[in-house]
Amino acid sequence: MSQTRSSSPQRSIRDVVFVDGVRTPFGKAGEKGIYAGTRADDLVVKCIRELMRRNPFLPAERVDEVAIAATTQTGDQGLTIGRTAALLAGLPRTVPGFAIDRMCAGAMTAVTTTASGIGFGAYDVVIAGGVEHMGNHPMGAGADPNPRFMSERLVDPAALNMGNTAENLHDRFPRITKDRADAYAVASQSKLAAAYGQGRIQPDLVPVATRKAGQGWTVNSVDEPPRPGTSLDDLASLRTPFRAHGRVTAGNAAGLNDGASACVLASADAAEELGLPVKMRLVSYAFAGVEPEVMGIGPVPATEKALRNAGLHISDIGLFEINEAFAVQVLSFLDHFGIADNDPRVNRYGGAIAVGHPLASSGVRLMNQLARQFEEDPSVRYGMTTMCIGLGMGATVIWENPHHAEYALNPHSTAETTADTVTATATATEGAAV
């Protein structure tokens, strides 16, 4: 690889592929949750070790970076968790690591940041992921917001509470009613239950042994948050904790959760050299800022930007994995792009409303699920993982399905492309898509 890493007047960029991803089962935050008494860093360690075990062709010393996201980087999520987790997982000491934070899009940003490093030639293989033990680290704990946010009205104080921003989004889009949100949430639960029934969730999970006082050890191999069989009636009676007679309830929002995820990314060349599987190819990504008071709308501009970067149109996207922080936030995205609430391309396995959303870990969960759907559905060429982010942001990553018939016809996975060629290709693709 040395020739690709040297600086040359005509800098080349390289293709990045998603090799494999895993996550822990998600738990409910709090003393009764399955991970009460379990450390966040240990959850990450389980993921890294499972990745190494599942990919025996990947020599540990070939991992060039370990990027782990966490929103709160203190305590068991502190001390540069990418490095501590790498050491605790038994990776060689020569493997570096770092911690990264973009709240809910932490793992997603770990992926895009290290993927960029691969594209640039800084890395061949990386591990990227995220963790949030919201039981150990309640949202915003220890944060000290600058008083200027309030005194200069930079951000409505209500925007620091995610539930309030979801209510604000309902205000902005009166078409999105509580009934629609609840119906979406019920569907999320039933889609997840169906996916579990078909064994589509379990393969990405790494079992985690936990021990509690007075109970002894157990091993957790399924998600704790799902409530299969949830009905509209069940949801109708729930409190609206953020606003009296509001619309956002515990039933149409993701819960407070504990969990971790991690994935292996590689340059296409390194994957080929080492014989690593290719589950997805990275096409483009983008982040975008929106008003913090309606942070849930973030995926819309992020997606428009990512599509523009890729030279694709929304109609090219055959599968959507959108994080369900709140039903209203998903629905605002779907409405914007003219996609039906029950469009089968969207969240086939259900979403965070059912499975949970341990903030910084969720991005890789979306990728795991998209990768599995790619494998199941070779007719889809492009898929998208997207999520909203606190303080008003959105993140979108577009992926290509290697199982698609036309994938092999593309030079992506083998040839190195110069920046110029990428632009040219993108333009051509855009032309074709219109």
Place this chain on the structure above:
Amino acid sequence: MSAADFRQLAALFPDETVTHSYVQDIELPSVADKPSTGTFALITLDNGLDHSKPTTLGPNTLVELGTVLEGLKERAARGEISGVGVTGKPYYLVAGADLSAVKRLKEREHGLWMARLGHEVYATLSNLGVPSFAFINGVALGGGLEIALQSNYRTVSSGAGALALPEAFIGLVPGWGGVYLLPRLIGPENAVKVMIENPLSNNRTVSGPEAYQLGIADAMFEPADFLERSLEWAARVISGEVTPERANAVDAADAAVAARWAAAVESGRAFVEAKTSNAAPAPGKVLDIMEANRTTTQAESADLECATLADLMQTDEFRATVYAFLDLVQKRSKRPAGAPDARLARPVTKIGVVGAGLMASQLALLFARQLKVPVVLTDVDQERVDKGVGFVHAEADKLLAKRKISADAANRLKALVTGSVSKEAFADADFVIEAVFEELQVKKQVFAEVEAIVSAECILATNTSSLSVTEMAADLQHPERLVGFHFFNPVAVMPLVEIVRAPKTADSVLATAFELSKGLKKTGVLVKDAPAFVVNRILLRLMGEVISAFDEGTPAEVADTALRPMGLPMTPFTLAAMVGLPVAQHVQESLHAAFGDRFPVSQNLQKLIDNGVKSLWVPGPDRTPVIPAETLSLMSFDNRPSGSDEVLRRTQDALAEEIGLMLSEGVVAGPEDIDLCVILGAGWPMFLGGITPYLDRTGASERVNGRRFLPPGVASAA
């Protein structure tokens, strides 16, 4: 029978710290294409306390475990579970039987119940109707390791600390099936190593990887996901996908194995003889049972194990070992009697050592290695200084070559130890210890010079073995700063430091000395400034009696082997040669000066010294020790020979007398400190309880002093 039938026994121990048996049902992962291999019941042994309180097996614990296992056996019969596993709280599977409970079993009958209870519970574990597994996550000692041996399959964590069957050391036998199962599982030779050689070699244990190598465990996984991997492996065993290979396992009925078995037992007996002179019953009993059970059923072996355990639990040797091991070495040594509040201790950031001879160099090495502070050696000329510093550097290189320390640590160690011909180098030292010639005036001169240089707070210490610390302090400007700090040879190995308080020694100085000994990973015992302190006074009183018997005409082989029933680490004449005859004589002379005829000075010994004889015994043609004719011709003897029983008895009486006097003089706080000193400073065996329990049980204490040192039951069968 069921575990519940032992409730009466359990009721005798209302204060037991119970290790609970918590059960969790776990759906096993699917194996290959098959669906889940069913529900697995995982037992966690957990006493609810943190890692400083190991889990142990007392009667209540065993009744609970047995009851839980019986419930699981019923569930297995109903087809509800496909396997059962046992694991422990972090760092422990189980640290073994609760010795403080076992020690309180006053009746043989109760001990027998306890032994039977263990077998009752473990028999359920090995015959559940579904496979049983032990996941050895950490420390597994004695009855703890036997839980694993009685399970059908075992995994071990590569991070597991200590695995052992230490019963022969404690004074028992691995009598909950270990002595039957282990030789079959790992071969008779390995079993003798684990059950005999390791316990009798400073109670050595094996690590997880060593246990896996020996064949104690069928599979090994790393600690980071040990339980998850173990369960995945268990699922594959249950599904039939994996069948563990046990390369070291043997069929006891095989004729070739019978020969190996007998040879292993014989080699074990030779080892016990060499290590203990057969002075304690337990190690031989382990081998007796192992020898017998090759041809018996497991149940027949169990009966023998139970009877033997019940007998041994009532022996003085077992009680003395528990006293020495638990009460003294594990507890008292951590809270030294009479030590001042540790908060009075001053920081020690630089150490001076006066002298650069062998002892001084060893001290410098120890200080630098353990405390990691600068150490400066001084001596009268550069050559001696260079030699002393060179010794430390050479030792650092040896440690590096043996990979005991890293290259960086070796560099650091070498840089910490420097030398000088000028005591000015002590100017900023906090603690200066002398290891110069054993002559009061020399030491006083040294301290006078040092005191002129160091700060007013600098602590002065002497490593003298026989001189008066009080007299040494007499002319100091600050006599309160002097403390005795007496090490034992070899300095790196022997764990004792006698910390000598002179009448004026300040509490802060003593506290610093105790903290320093802790930092050196030694046990400090507070002693009064009395001639030869504790260990040397006892050793020389013993040696004096044996040499007197020899001088009176007792043949050397009788005199020198008369103490064999005590099982001391070496014979008196061998010890004298190891210490050096002139050194032994020098200390004896100072004790004679202080105490008169209780410490006779042997003219024969003096003649040997005068003629440069270094040892009475030398290796003969067939390597058995002999006394050369020319050595014998140097000496003269009376015609009053004693038999070995007489020599033993007069030595016991002499020790009882001397220790009685030491206690009445207030040399130490109590007989426990005498025992701690001889265990840690002289390596005396735990089955003697140090020494006072032995003197009590042989009647010497009452013969000489009219009373015991320790009340009945403290270190003896009641």
